[in-house]
Amino acid sequence: MSPSQQWLPLTETIAPAEQAAAAEVLRAAAAARTAVYPLGGGTGVGFGLRPTRPGIGLALGNLRRVVDYPASDMTITVEAGLTWAELSNALAAQRQRLPVDVPHAAAATIGGAVAANPSGPRRFACGTLRDYVLGLTAVDGQGNVFASGGRVVKNAAGLNVHRLLIGSQGTLGVITQVTLMVRPMPEASAIVACDVPDLDAAERLLAGLAQGQTLPAAVELLAGLDWAEAPVFGRPAAGGVARLCVGFEGSAEEVPWMIGRLCDEWRPLGAGITAVAAGNEAQAAWQWLAAGEADVEVRVLPSRLIATWAALRDLDMDGSIQAHAGNGVLRLRLAPRLPQQFADLLRGGLRPAVARHGGRLSVLRCPADGPLSADDVWGPPGDGLRLARAIKDRFDPHGILNPGRLPYGDAASDA
Numbered sequence: 001m002s003p004s005q006q007w008l009p010l011t012e013t014i015a016p017a018e019q020a021a022a023a024e025v026l027r028a029a030a031a032a033r034t035a036v037y038p039l040g041g042g043t044g045v046g047f048g049l050r051p052t053r054p055g056i057g058l059a060l061g062n063l064r065r066v067v068d069y070p071a072s073d074m075t076i077t078v079e080a081g082l083t084w085a086e087l088s089n090a091l092a093a094q095r096q097r098l099p100v101d102v103p104h105a106a107a108a109t110i111g112g113a114v115a116a117n118p119s120g121p122r123r124f125a126c127g128t129l130r131d132y133v134l135g136l137t138a139v140d141g142q143g144n145v146f147a148s149g150g151r152v153v154k155n156a157a158g159l160n161v162h163r164l165l166i167g168s169q170g171t172l173g174v175i176t177q178v179t180l181m182v183r184p185m186p187e188a189s190a191i192v193a194c195d196v197p198d199l200d201a202a203e204r205l206l207a208g209l210a211q212g213q214t215l216p217a218a219v220e221l222l223a224g225l226d227w228a229e230a231p232v233f234g235r236p237a238a239g240g241v242a243r244l245c246v247g248f249e250g251s252a253e254e255v256p257w258m259i260g261r262l263c264d265e266w267r268p269l270g271a272g273i274t275a276v277a278a279g280n281e282a283q284a285a286w287q288w289l290a291a292g293e294a295d296v297e298v299r300v301l302p303s304r305l306i307a308t309w310a311a312l313r314d315l316d317m318d319g320s321i322q323a324h325a326g327n328g329v330l331r332l333r334l335a336p337r338l339p340q341q342f343a344d345l346l347r348g349g350l351r352p353a354v355a356r357h358g359g360r361l362s363v364l365r366c367p368a369d370g371p372l373s374a375d376d377v378w379g380p381p382g383d384g385l386r387l388a389r390a391i392k393d394r395f396d397p398h399g400i401l402n403p404g405r406l407p408y409g410d411a412a413s414d415a
Contacts, residue, residue, distance in 0.1 A: 007050060063081040079110075096185055100123075100126065121286070134149050140172070197239065219324070219326040220246075233274070293333055295332060301328050362379070375407075
C-alpha cells in the first residue's frame with residue numbers, strides 16, 4: 001500500500017493521461033461535491049492535518065513531458081508529474097540546474113514540490129521554489145483550467161496568481177504544468193565541517209560567518225543521533241554539542257579560496273575545519289543534508305536561533321535537530337512517542353518555548369492517530385485567516401480540494 005493510500009481516505013484513484021481529462025474529473029467531482037486529493041510522488045502526504053472526508057485520488061504521474069526547454073533562455077516548462085530527478089537529469093545535460101533541495105528526488109514530482117514548496121540547505125544562498133516559478137497551469141475546484149505567469153524571466157504582465165498556489169498543498173488548484181527559471185551548474189562545490197563544543201561557540205561561529213568575507217551556499221547546524229553518522233564526515237568529536245556544516249559553490253577558483261579564507265576566519269575563534277567534502281563526496285553530502293526528516297519545523301529570527309535551539313534541546317534531549325542556521329529555521333526529529341505524548345509535548349512544551357522566542361512552529365508529520373487540532377498543527381490562527389478563506393472560496397467554492405489539510409475550515413464541504 002502506498003503512503004497516499006495509507007494516509008488518505010481514498011475511495012478510488014484516477015490517473016488521467018492529459019490535462020483535459022484531469023479537468024473533467026474535477027468538474028464531475030464538483031458537481032457531486034466529492035473530495036479530490038491530488039497525488040504526486042507521495043513524499044509529503046503526511047504534512048498537515050490528516051483528512052477524514054472520503055474522496056478520489058487524482059494521480060498525475062502520467063503527465064510527465066518536458067514541454068519546452070530553450071536552454072539558452074534559462075527556462076524550462078514541464079508537466080507536473082515529471083519527477084525532480086528527471087528534471088535534474090534533463091537540466092544537467094545542458095550544465096544547468098534548479099538549485100532547490102527537494103527530498104526524495106527520485107519520487108517527488110514537480111507539481112507536488114511546487115504545491116508543498118520544500119526547501120533545504122541551499123535556501124540560504126539560492127532561495128526557495130517561489131523564487132524560480134515563472135508561471136503555471138492548473139485546474140481549480142470547479143474544473144476550470146487557468147494559467148498564470150509566462151515563459152520568460154522578465155514577465156511583469158498581469159497578476160502573479162501562480163504564487164498563491166506555491167505552498168498551497170493542492171487546496172486551491174491541481175497543478176498540471178510549470179515553467180521554471182534555471183541556473184548554470186557551478187564548476188565546483190564543497191562542504192566543510194566543524195565540531196562545535198558548546199552553544200556559545202556555535203553563536204560565535206555563526207556570527208563570524210555573517211561578518212566574514214566568504215559567501216556560503218548553506219549554513220547547517222546539526223545535533224542528535226540522526227546526524228551522528230555522516231557519509232563523508234564521520235562521527236562528531238566526543239563531548240561536542242553540534243556539528244556545523246558550511247557549503248560553498250562557485251568557480252573552480254572561488255571555492256578553494258573561500259575554504260582557505262574560512263580557515264583563517266575561524267582560527268582566532270578557536271575552531272578549525274575537521275573535514276572537507278569535495279567533488280563526488282560533496283554531492284553525497286548535499287544529498288545527505290537535503291534528505292533530513294523532521295516532525296516539527298520552527299522559524300525564528302536568525303539572531304534567536306541558538307537560544308531557541310537550547311530551549312528545544314532541553315525539552316527533547318533524545319531527538320535530533322537540523323538548523324538552516326542562516327535562515328532561522330529549525331527542523332526537529334523528535335524521539336519516538338505515543339500520539340498523546342506527542343500532543344502533550346507540543347502543547348505544553350514546544351509551542352510555548354517557541355512563542356517565548358518570538359517564533360512560529362508547524363507540525364510537518366502528524367501521528368497517524370494523533371489527537372491534534374488545527375491549532376496544534378499550525379498554531380493560533382493569524383490575522384490573515386479570513387483572507388485565506390476568501391481565496392480558498394474563490395478557487396474552490398465547494399471545498400473539494402484536499403479538504404481538511406490546511407486551516408481554512410471545511411464549511412464549503414456541505415454546500
